[in-house]
Amino acid sequence: MSNTTRRGFLKSSAVATAGLATGASAAANEPDPLITDVQDWASYTGAGVDETPYGLPIRFEADVRRRNVEWLTASPISSINFTPIHALDGTITPQGCAFERHHSGAIELSKPDYRLMINGLVDRPLVFTYADLERFPRENHVYFCECAANTGMEWAGAQLNGAQFTHGMIHNMEYTGIPLRSLLAEAGAQMDDDLWVYVEGADASSNGRSIPMAKALDDCLVAFKANGEALRMEHGYPVRLVVPGWEGNMWVKWLRRIEVVDRAVESREETSKYTDVYEDGTARKWTWVMDAKSVVTSPSPQMPIEHGPGPLVISGLAWSGHGQITRVDVSKDGGMTWETARLGKQGDSKALTRFYLDTIWDGQPMLLQSRAMDETGYVQPTKAQLREMRGENAVYHNNCIQTWAVNEQGIAENVETS
Amino acid sequence: MSNTTRRGFLKSSAVATAGLATGASAAANEPDPLITDVQDWASYTGAGVDETPYGLPIRFEADVRRRNVEWLTASPISSINFTPIHALDGTITPQGCAFERHHSGAIELSKPDYRLMINGLVDRPLVFTYADLERFPRENHVYFCECAANTGMEWAGAQLNGAQFTHGMIHNMEYTGIPLRSLLAEAGAQMDDDLWVYVEGADASSNGRSIPMAKALDDCLVAFKANGEALRMEHGYPVRLVVPGWEGNMWVKWLRRIEVVDRAVESREETSKYTDVYEDGTARKWTWVMDAKSVVTSPSPQMPIEHGPGPLVISGLAWSGHGQITRVDVSKDGGMTWETARLGKQGDSKALTRFYLDTIWDGQPMLLQSRAMDETGYVQPTKAQLREMRGENAVYHNNCIQTWAVNEQGIAENVETS
Numbered sequence: 001m002s003n004t005t006r007r008g009f010l011k012s013s014a015v016a017t018a019g020l021a022t023g024a025s026a027a028a029n030e031p032d033p034l035i036t037d038v039q040d041w042a043s044y045t046g047a048g049v050d051e052t053p054y055g056l057p058i059r060f061e062a063d064v065r066r067r068n069v070e071w072l073t074a075s076p077i078s079s080i081n082f083t084p085i086h087a088l089d090g091t092i093t094p095q096g097c098a099f100e101r102h103h104s105g106a107i108e109l110s111k112p113d114y115r116l117m118i119n120g121l122v123d124r125p126l127v128f129t130y131a132d133l134e135r136f137p138r139e140n141h142v143y144f145c146e147c148a149a150n151t152g153m154e155w156a157g158a159q160l161n162g163a164q165f166t167h168g169m170i171h172n173m174e175y176t177g178i179p180l181r182s183l184l185a186e187a188g189a190q191m192d193d194d195l196w197v198y199v200e201g202a203d204a205s206s207n208g209r210s211i212p213m214a215k216a217l218d219d220c221l222v223a224f225k226a227n228g229e230a231l232r233m234e235h236g237y238p239v240r241l242v243v244p245g246w247e248g249n250m251w252v253k254w255l256r257r258i259e260v261v262d263r264a265v266e267s268r269e270e271t272s273k274y275t276d277v278y279e280d281g282t283a284r285k286w287t288w289v290m291d292a293k294s295v296v297t298s299p300s301p302q303m304p305i306e307h308g309p310g311p312l313v314i315s316g317l318a319w320s321g322h323g324q325i326t327r328v329d330v331s332k333d334g335g336m337t338w339e340t341a342r343l344g345k346q347g348d349s350k351a352l353t354r355f356y357l358d359t360i361w362d363g364q365p366m367l368l369q370s371r372a373m374d375e376t377g378y379v380q381p382t383k384a385q386l387r388e389m390r391g392e393n394a395v396y397h398n399n400c401i402q403t404w405a406v407n408e409q410g411i412a413e414n415v416e417t418s
Numbered sequence: 419m420s421n422t423t424r425r426g427f428l429k430s431s432a433v434a435t436a437g438l439a440t441g442a443s444a445a446a447n448e449p450d451p452l453i454t455d456v457q458d459w460a461s462y463t464g465a466g467v468d469e470t471p472y473g474l475p476i477r478f479e480a481d482v483r484r485r486n487v488e489w490l491t492a493s494p495i496s497s498i499n500f501t502p503i504h505a506l507d508g509t510i511t512p513q514g515c516a517f518e519r520h521h522s523g524a525i526e527l528s529k530p531d532y533r534l535m536i537n538g539l540v541d542r543p544l545v546f547t548y549a550d551l552e553r554f555p556r557e558n559h560v561y562f563c564e565c566a567a568n569t570g571m572e573w574a575g576a577q578l579n580g581a582q583f584t585h586g587m588i589h590n591m592e593y594t595g596i597p598l599r600s601l602l603a604e605a606g607a608q609m610d611d612d613l614w615v616y617v618e619g620a621d622a623s624s625n626g627r628s629i630p631m632a633k634a635l636d637d638c639l640v641a642f643k644a645n646g647e648a649l650r651m652e653h654g655y656p657v658r659l660v661v662p663g664w665e666g667n668m669w670v671k672w673l674r675r676i677e678v679v680d681r682a683v684e685s686r687e688e689t690s691k692y693t694d695v696y697e698d699g700t701a702r703k704w705t706w707v708m709d710a711k712s713v714v715t716s717p718s719p720q721m722p723i724e725h726g727p728g729p730l731v732i733s734g735l736a737w738s739g740h741g742q743i744t745r746v747d748v749s750k751d752g753g754m755t756w757e758t759a760r761l762g763k764q765g766d767s768k769a770l771t772r773f774y775l776d777t778i779w780d781g782q783p784m785l786l787q788s789r790a791m792d793e794t795g796y797v798q799p800t801k802a803q804l805r806e807m808r809g810e811n812a813v814y815h816n817n818c819i820q821t822w823a824v825n826e827q828g829i830a831e832n833v834e835t836s
Contacts, residue, residue, distance in 0.1 A: 080467060345558050
């Protein structure tokens, strides 16, 4: 945008906003009391370093937290909560507000009590303690983890009013872990392409899933740290499986057992769940990879525009289970015209990428959309295109373009567009 | 290492360790009760998603926290605490355990009360509210922040026994902020190379520092998010200055004012403090850039080797204020011989880089050292070389090679080597 425009805007705004902030209706030539008076916080000594051995967000940020939606599932123990992606920026998700999805609740499992068994088609069945795992070469990678049901309510039309609820079943962390292939090699596992590994957790649900051997040998991690520190209890402490780019349900928490098998187990979690039922009743199956997807996080229903026309930063997240995000376009008119957004930085493969459109808002209503493209050339589809392909029965794997209607007051809401 | 070696080790160890873990002295042919019995945590439903709106580490990780050393300074309000780098892995530092250094304590400053003034040699003195700042184009970058006094006690010899205390005045986060140059341009600042910006905080200390215009226009950020979420109170909420690669004292928290001036202010924080006094009493001054440095975080005094000879992962951190880390070498014999370590991933410029040496421990004593090299070709010096250059009076800017002596029991301690 032109400096002139923004300058013109800020000359008035800085004062006006200051006026609002102090509750006064300061005219442009009145001084800002917060500048001319002695500032209270400059007149006392603050908190000491012995007061916060482990810190939490300041009280003013109390609304930036995980939220669950009670009517979505029967019980919080088999339910979900959502990452407050509307209020975050950059790409890393702090563990403290990273979404949870449990099938029988989050269990408390100590490192001394932890065991990982590898059995099945292996030369040497092994049981690893946590201390054993710490002796294997490890790697660091940033990956997104998205629940296959993320945005699932949108299949039926615009329902949940907020990016946290429509797209918040995702988080993005730097994992430290052991390549799964190293542990399979340790056990002398058979590694033919037509074999599978069946992975299960130590919780009551066990949440067993079958993973093709090729993926197990590619980039899966047996992870024990996220964003530098130990996994949180709700994310599988002390050890979870990381299956980069694939649906979150396969990222088995409290990882207990890895069995090498000659065919898929066809467990509950990969048959009655996490498959997509077509119009004719047949099911789309083995739909593991999360296709390219994006969402505008601000403005959004939980993040209205709180200023008038002029400079506006439109921001959001994009990701693809197939690799790197190469481009994100943003539309203000429901997809009729598009502008290419700026990427905060080149995102890692299979990790969240932040995008920005630095623009001027004319104060008129907008139909905000974002459209992600990945290194395979894939372009994020519209909801209509997705329904065309998948029908109306699907619950999972909704990666369609999201629309926020923004009115003259800057209020945004989730709407359905043709 | 050879698979045979590790295999031989693990066959016995898995069982033995299990024995220890369960308090039993299981012989190799006895079953592991944790595998054969029903596991308690598989027999109940765990915590629900409504129990943790904002999560904290599991109780088993309570020791992974910031710590302060009371005798180091007069009062906790003007003191420091240390990041538990010995217990972390990967590169990101969670905000909750990222070190603090205050000159008059951590203040509580709300977004509505926040103001940022730009004055001095500018066409248009401006006062920005927080809402104003949110309307400027922003960027995302991962940078380390290291206090100039980090490792300072080591000038006098090995004193603090633990990587947390010798090297823990550092953290590494993904920042979201506005390039300082954008705000200077907004105010119509003069930008000649011989000018400076004087930056100060809103706390009682104000902690004023002079920054050369070239650096202010280069990569400095006016930041409001770290690792995705708002800055924590103790890290300058709502806005701090990020000065990539330069000493932490210049990363002014609760940023209140930026004045464009025609000469350095020569404030307390850049004259009586943060300068390095030579033998002859003269001072090394304007020593802003943190030179290449590294430390082995495990094994280390707080992280003993808790197993016998065999596979051992030696891990640590390396960083340089001049750019990217290109190579890290590790020595087991106090610097007589070196092995090149593996980098967890190519680190960002002016950000922490994780290194690993996957090795076999013969059970003999080691003198562990690490040596970092950066893209400028600079090689991290020994303590002797640094004393040769700087003398014995210095307090700040100690980037010398650190030595841990590890004994046959795997216990490590901080030692002085010639």
